[in-house]
Amino acid sequence: MIFEESTGKYTVEVALKYVYNAEKMLLRIEEEVHGQVNVLWDRNNTESELINEIISLLKQSYSTNEVNKFITSLPNELAKKLMLNYKLTA
Structure with a gap:
């Protein structure tokens, strides 16, 4: 345009x-x-920022087991991205 x-x-x-x-x-x-x-x-930058924010909030409020349970309840593509970032920041 x-x-x-x-x-x-x-x-x-x-x-x-x-x-x-x-x-x-x-x-x-x-x-x-x-x-x-x-x-x-x-999209990739925005998605990464949101994932990092979600991981940070989850870590502050929930146990590792609860975080894993939440992540595995998400659609596969999103769950993989969250799990990867969660493991990198753990």
Whole structure:
């Protein structure tokens, strides 16, 4: 998507690029201004931040057994990611 943004005297052309996978899941949003590309949002970064926050909260409030029980109740893909991070930070 390309649009123009006016800031006082200047008009800047901004290009937004939405990157999807084959399953039509949004992976990343990039913004290009004056040839410079900035990542506005990235699924992997956001997912990692959320996983780390969840692990931190679980560790503060629950025993190892309770955390493992919770993680194994999640969908497989998410459970694998949480378990990996949980083991890395244990």
